[in-house]
Amino acid sequence: MSTEAIPAEKPKRNYNALFGLTLLALLVLLWIILSVATPSFASANNISNLLRQGSMIAILAVGQTFVIITGGIDLSVGAVVGFATVIVAMLINAGVPVFIAILLTLLVGVAIGMFHGFGIVRMGLPPFIITLATLTSLRGIGLLMTNGNSISINNDAFQLFSRSSFLGVPNLFWMVILVGIPAYIFLHHSRWGRYLFSVGSNAEASRLSGVNVQRTIYMAYTLSGLCAAFVGVLLASRIGIGNPTQAEGWELQAIASSVIGGTSLFGAVGSVHGPLLGAFILATINNGANLLNVNAFWQRIITGALIIVIVYFDGLRRRGK
């Protein structure tokens, strides 16, 4: 019926997959270069270490991506991680069973996310502002609760978790898979995932189409808070302390991972595999730079340059389409 000749256009999903493959190729290329350039990179020990380093940012980046897809931003995640280490440490030291302590900590993350949703939906605050406010206040609350001290966690089993491996793969990386698979299904195969995209693309059109925009926003920030609290638990396990000043600047790393992974800060564009790859690319660069004895200051500059290059090329391709 519609017979007018239309230039064939690449469907969007293919494009996403293609971009994912490009990122994967970049990651593999980095690994190959580093394996050749340094003797220690390819060692089992270093790879495990790399996976551990990348895992936590990767999980943060997934939560962050949900928020960015709606056109928002969550600057609080680093502070939530630090705060969560304090909560879980205090609960465990107070004799609460580890499982319950973790659950309660996750609930704290959910509550913080709900608060963000409340600020945005009910108070009409811009996401940038409300999460920035939480960022500074949470650090302050954590410092008040701990008097500025670190809390050592008196539970060896809890700490052992982050250091152990399962089937030769660090437990922390298994956690990425544990978060990544449901996140993928949620984002790409559930209607709530579709709503995240539609709200990020055009909130008014979504609302008029019967999408509950407010609930969708609540959901995005809640998931981000939940991911951050979960990372806080993992970090506490890894370093064995609760300290509100931990994870300084992680929010920016999470955002960077997400953006490198193809998420558009304008909303409505993003995936789950992209941010994961982005986080491990960043971790690889840091790890490789350490091994190559590159000044740590340079690492930051390289990260910045990489963000510009990748996002620029991604933008070029999207426009060229």
Next chain:
Amino acid sequence: MTSTAQELHPAPTLEPGRTILELKGLEKRYPGTHALKPVDLAFKAGEIHAIVGENGAGKSTLIKLLTGVMPRTSGDVMWEGHPAALATPHEAMALGINAVHQEVVLCRHLTVAANMFLGEEDSRFGILQQRAMVRQAQKIIDDLGFDLPAHVVLGDLTIGQQQLIAAARATVRGTKFLIFDEPTAYLTRKEADQLFTLIRRLKGEGVTIIYISHRMEEVFELADRVSVLRDGTLVGTRTISETSEPELVRMMINRSIEQIYHKEHFTPGAAIVEARNLSGKGFENVSMTVRAGEIVGLYGLIGAGRSEFVTTLYGRHRKSAGQILWQGKPVQVNSEHDAIRLGMALAPESRRDQGLCLNLPVGLNLNLPIYKRISNNLLISNAQEKTEADRQIADLRIKTPTRNALASSLSGGNQQKIVIGKWLAHGAKLFIFDEPTVGVDVGTKAEIYRLFGALLSKGAGIILISSYLPEVYELADTLHVFRRGKLVATQGFRTADHEEILTQALAEKQEKLGGQT
């Protein structure tokens, strides 16, 4: 052509009557549409040249090409005899080509004076000469006879006043060629008069004016010549004294009204929705009933409260008073959700702002209201998502390569089909169409009207909002006229004539504009 008022200001460069701008085979293609088929047209210096045509005829495309907003696909533009690339808006402005758009594109948060001089600020040693600029702006405004202050923030003015400022701004920039794109759409009669004075004055100064409008009476009042576009083709150019309104309409439409306005009559059934003395932001005390099988048309000027009324009915905005009855029972519609659950569907006024998620796939847009139905508690059924989207694409003949193409890549008409299509899969008893054919080509228009018939035959009711009188006139079984937030008149199918309805919508007697003598 004309040479009145030449003694006041000498013509900028060319003597009147010489060709200032010539289009040679100018053409524009978008993916999926041929928006402008090769156009040859010469504009004479100092003339007012009207361009008329239906929505989607290619008028806005032509403006975008001339002002450098978009690159042309092929063809040449000769400016004062030399080829001009017109690749950027800056280049167009440097030549002296300016446009006043239908929707004001100025900075609402800056003052009137700051807007007038935006980009050409008067500064001394890097310090803005604010007071001097306000004085100067005020002088220009007074000079033009607009009664407006130059020091206030632009956003505090009405849309019509902002439009006048936009026009004034264009005049201070050494403009030789000024395009007005439906400038009177938001203006009151008085403001329109002021604008016309300005336009005549510019013409007197030798500026070439392109005047784009739907309103025939304005064309006949202002223009020296008129060109007609239809479906992207230039149908012809006429000297205004040698043509008539019926001739222009024939050229614009090229088919009888019956052929476009496909109208099926059904015996109205039970009332679907009834508004009783409904008031809200932008409208008050509106009562009407929509019955199964009938189209209720709402006519009025933009800003008359029609959209506000339907969005309130739809739960988007709160009502301040009155009652809504759904199939005879009083209901509370507190959110769009409530409305949709009852069985209302809204195809909103602005595709871009309210209708579509432009940077998402066609399929997602079509399925947005029905994701709940095509997913179990957790997962979306991929198969159903595909069939539902493909069915709408086929049924409505949406021209898209696949359902995964982005909505933004489609033409206006096809985008509109998505806005409507998403509610067809969902199903509803009451369909509200707010300006469904703006920016839609004639063929699609006819398809949309046929669709109305199909919906009515299934027992649905339709509210049709249109600012285009022939549309509501030919389609509506009951026609309500809105003016300034009030429902001022009601007619049956074709019981009043155009002029009467227009008068009801305008109310202020058509002083000097109305008559085409």
